[in-house]
Amino acid sequence: xxxxxxxxxxxxxxxxxxxxxxxxxxxxxxxxxxxxxxxxxxxxxxxxxxxxxxxxxxxxxxxxxxxxxxxxxxxxxxxxxxxxxxxxxxxxxxxxxxxxxxxxxxxxxxxxxxx
Numbered sequence: 366x367x368x369x370x371x372x373x374x375x376x377x378x379x380x381x382x383x384x385x386x387x388x389x390x391x392x393x394x395x396x397x398x399x400x401x402x403x404x405x406x407x408x409x410x411x412x413x414x415x416x417x418x419x420x421x422x423x424x425x426x427x428x429x430x431x432x433x434x435x436x437x438x439x440x441x442x443x444x445x446x447x448x449x450x451x452x453x454x455x456x457x458x459x460x461x462x463x464x465x466x467x468x469x470x471x472x473x474x475x476x477x478x479x480x
Contacts (some may be wrong), residue, residue, distance in 0.1 A: 373411050374423040380432045382423070383451075389421040391475045392448040393467075396427050396439050403461050404443045411465040413446070418449070418471050447474050 373395065376382050385394045395411045397404035407461030408424070415422035427433040427442075435444060440458065445467065447455035457467070 371412075372422075373408075373415055374421070376423050376425040376449045379433050379436065382425060382433070385421065385423055385435060385456055386448045386451045390450060391418075391420040391471070391477045393418075393422045393454055393471055394446045394448065395422070395445065396437070396442055396444040397424060397431075398426055398428055398442050401442050406461055407443045407445075410462065410464050414467050417464065417468050419477065420471050420475065423431045431459050445470070447471060449477060 374385060376385065382394065393411065393414060395404075395407065397408070409436075411422050411424065414420065425433070427439050434440065436454070437444075443458075443460070445457040445462075446453050447470065455470060457470050464472070
């Protein structure tokens with residue numbers, strides 16, 4: 366396992382997101398909102414993904430920085446965005462997904478994970 370963290374980072378702003386994606390090659394971001402039951406149920410899944418892949422995992426409530434809703438076209442939560450080298454390379458916005466499905470999403474969309 367590389368320098369990826371075992372637990373998801375908690376982010377509050379687009380600036381924090383930009384810093385994280387600049388520091389790490391592959392970053393999976395879970396956009397969620399408080400009170401969203403699907404978001405709560407996917408939280409342990411993204412924790413599992415942090416342990417199962419080399420991706421750095423973060424959680425961000427876009428209500429804390431509403432510019433992110435437009436910038437990343439967040440239309441529903443949970444929305445998972447996969448960044449590689451600072452660019453969005455994958456989007457998963459189909460509601461709850463299990464660990465295997467999200468790990469597959471990360472590995473299929475990231476060149477670093479396929480090496």
